[in-house]
Amino acid sequence: MAAGTDTDAGGGGRELLRSLVRAQRGRLASAVLLAVVAVACQLVPYLMAYRVAVELVTEAAPDGGSLIRYAVVALVAIAAGTALMGGALAISHVCAYWLLYRLRQRIAERVSVLPLGEVTRRGSGGVGKLAMEDVERIEVFVAHMLPDAVAALTVVAATTVWLFVIDWRLAVAAVAVVPLAMLAMRHATRGSGAWVAQWHGAGMAMNQAVTEFLHGIKAVKVFNRQTDTVARATDAVRRYVDSETRWGLAFLPGGAAYFTIMAANVAVVVPVGLWLYRDGAVDVPTLLLFLLLALGYTGPLTKLTGYSSQLRQVRFGADEIAALLDSPALPDTARRAPLGPASVELADVSFGYTPDRRALDGVSIHAEAGRVTAVVGPSGSGKSTVARLVSRFFDVDAGSVRVGGVDVRDMAVDQLMDTVAVVFQDPFLFHDTVRANLTLGRPDLDDETVHRAARAARCHDFILALPQGYDTVVGERGATLSGGERQRISIARALLKDAPVVVLDEATASTDPENEIAIQQAVANLATGRTLLVIAHRLSTIRDADRIVVLTDGQVVETGRHDDLVTADGTYARLWADATTSARWSLGASDERSGARG
Template sequence: MAAETDSDAGRGGRELLRSLVRSQRRRLSTAVLLAVAAVACQLVPYLMAYRVAVELVTEVTPDGNALVRYALVALVAIAGGTALMGGALAISHVCAYWLLYRLRQRIAERLAVLPLGEVTRRGSGGIGKLAMEDVERIEVFVAHMLPDAVAALTVVAATTVWLFVIDWRLALAAVAVVPLAMLAMRHATRGSGAWVAQWHGAGMAMNQAVTEFLHGIKAVKVFNRQTDTVARATDAVRRYVDAETRWGTAFLPGGAAYFTVMAANVAVVVPVGLWLYRDGAVDLPTLLLFLLLALGYTAPLTKLTGYSSQLRQVRFGTDEIAALLDTPALPDIGRRAPLGPASVELDDVTFGYQPDRRVLDGVSIRADAGRVTAIVGPSGSGKTTVARLVSRFFDVSTGTVRVGGVDVREMSVDQLMDTVAVVFQDPFLFHDTVRANLTLGRPDLDDEAVHRAARAARCHDFILALPQGYDTVVGERGATLSGGERQRISIARALLKDAPVVVLDEATASTDPENEVSIQQAVANLAAGRTLLVIAHRLTTVRDADRIVVMTDGRVVESGRHDDLLRADGTYARLWADATSSAQWSLGATGERSGASR
């Protein structure tokens, strides 16, 4: 079964390459024709050298004008070949850059519609390698390998025919080494598919390790774990180097034999040619011509061999790209459904990120339209998973998730995104201005609307205090702002989106106690006229919710209002007691617990 899958993936990569080439076949055909003409021009100097040899050998008084003409023709051929090859490469590069743009666009479009779990499984490093390294190799294939390879094959074929027309015996001597060289190359490339797979896998692991190191550099420095994390990244780089070294070592014996034999055709042509010349079977000009051509005859073949090795890498990369592009998108019905009041409902939902591990088990939750519903529970209880299912980052295993009374799978993804806004626990801000990050969902909004939302989210004042106010660039991932500031900007962004349903996934987890009142006020403004589903870490922020749902181990164990849940003296009451008692803790100089009375 695995072999069939690998074969299918291989066919996908080959078909992707073919489709890319077909999409630019007219331009690429022009580039190939120009490249063939350019390489043909490179043969003209050899022909002129042959003419010169004939003139010098056969004529007692060589014709000086003829020699000058031959030299001029050779110079023109060299200049023309250079110009033609430049034109071929210019056209092939235009094709290649267009294909790079289109292919990366297709990758981005596919990533945008894939389930979040698939994107997470591949990792940013692996996807980055596909979108950058592997796509760049396709550029090399289209811009260089394709026109050069076709031109080289054409010229080798034409030269071989020409040699046999002139003298079949010397032609056999010139090509005699080629079959032996091919046998050596076959030995050198035996098992190369496995070596390429190991090399490619090690490269993706290296990219992932380095990307993870860069993303986690702050935590690395804070916890003083530079040695360990650098060692992990270095180990990934070393594994990549080892894979490449093993591949090169396996190739070396056969490869060395190939290049040695290919360069040895002169050693065959010279003795055969001298023997035939001694017997009067060939004349001196013919012998000189073969000696000249023998020096360059195998060069195009050697270039083709190098391209074949690169082509294996290109094909392996295109297999991976094709597999990504063929990964099923999150199903989208593609039509908008009539929605009722903006309620959210999970009906007997079961879900697991892995087939053998359930995260939610028979969960039923209802968030009434226009009300605030909070979901609380210990870490790992499934709270964030509920938020992801409502936003349809994943589809449920069994059961139903409804928004506005409609199964989220029965409405278009665009409609769901228009209906639901999400404020994440770790909000992502782009390396752009505050204004651009605020208006991400609605870039056409005017300043008045933006400022009004910022005031409601309690972030207007600190934004004005920034160096350029709303035009301040916040840095990569909002690095110049505090966690609470990023969170309030994300709340303002949700306000500006003006969706009827808002999901807050641990939105207050990264705020300090001094900002908690501001966050609560921002959330209250966000809730006005909307259905709010709050995934809460701090219970104090949701005590006034219309309904509180308590989860443990992927199940709903309680629900109700704050006071009712306290009187029930169940899981929520214990969580509340823990939260309120921890708020009274303080740490002395010795790190011991001290009460509020101290």
């Protein structure tokens, strides 16, 4: 991640922050006004202390009633200041939570229309950090930093004016340390843009590593790789800590000098004040007032400096959020084009996930409407890429993908999603009820329609056996169901979507024989009256397909029906021979185990 300087970086983030503030400027103005009045109230006790000092020094017999009044005024001012600041923070929090909601909504909306490649490149951990941690920092900026910073600035400005009105010589003594402190802070924050960039990048890498570890925890345990995966996640956390530590150490010399100098203003005010008092230039009340104000003068400045450091972090996170929100969406014509028969055609398609490596090179496939077309090939041949391009998770580099005779880039994205249903190899189920997962595309369906689809997908019986039937919550990513059960639910979901084109991406690749039979029956019901494009791993599941397309190294090498391709003794025949040999090995192993049990 490249780091810019403070002067040339963050334009997108600054504009994002400005737009968020503008959206709630009325409420924020009220919060700021209350904060300013609260600060004014906080200065009243100093004035009352000054009046008490004058009364005690100048009057031979101080008026007890006046002293009590001064004390009451000070207490009322303190209470009023506290209440007003509380009101300011309450209003700023309301604004901040609204902005937090709106910003996360915008992030979700943008992610939903981005090309899948852009989301994959950023990673779920990176996007999650933007949506959670960086948005939270913006919330803190609006809810706390904005009113507090205005209040602190008001204290500094009002106190400075007051000091110079009372005695310019003592005022100069009180503020003399500030320029020196600012020079120290400038040294401390030198190169902070680069430090913030490294820190932010390390944070995103840490989020990605931890998220990946949590998502893959089952595989980690099954393959007993806890040591390796924990080490990778720990290493990412350590790099984050190291980045933050190096930043802190770089800040330490100048920062320590800054805080030391700011705390030393009393050491300047006291000797200057005593010298002026000795010469009769100031009286005791004035000297006491300056001592009181000097003790509190640098506190707000220190708070402002701390906010400036936090603001750099907020701005950098806002830059990343703005970059995500400005990322180009998948182009959408928004035109619902008239479609012909529900065929699928790839015409001379070339595509690569990276510029230097093509997944498909000049591929042409025609899946006739109402027929079953299978795409097979060895691992890495480009089979799943075909499914992703038909679903328009990516756009082709060259050639075209047509559905119903229309280029998928020329139809509205929602029309394509209505036309094509996809059943993935590893279907995703939400942490919700079975019914909610089944009716994801059409939540208004009645129970009879849902049950009919579930029966057709061979999942109705096991759903009824669940503790709450269709109202059973399936857990995160469907964790309470087996892989085959999740697959059949995803097929039922595709049936309920009732799309004319269905893409099955390795639907039976990792299922046991019993589930495979149930899934094949469900697929047969799914194929009725629809165009089925099957990305197949197990060749036994597609031997009856109307057309089989064989890919090797991203190119079509054979097409035809099963018997013809086996007779041709080409790539498909070798794949089929390997598949049948593997099946015989499995059967042989099963027979041996049966004999041992006997």
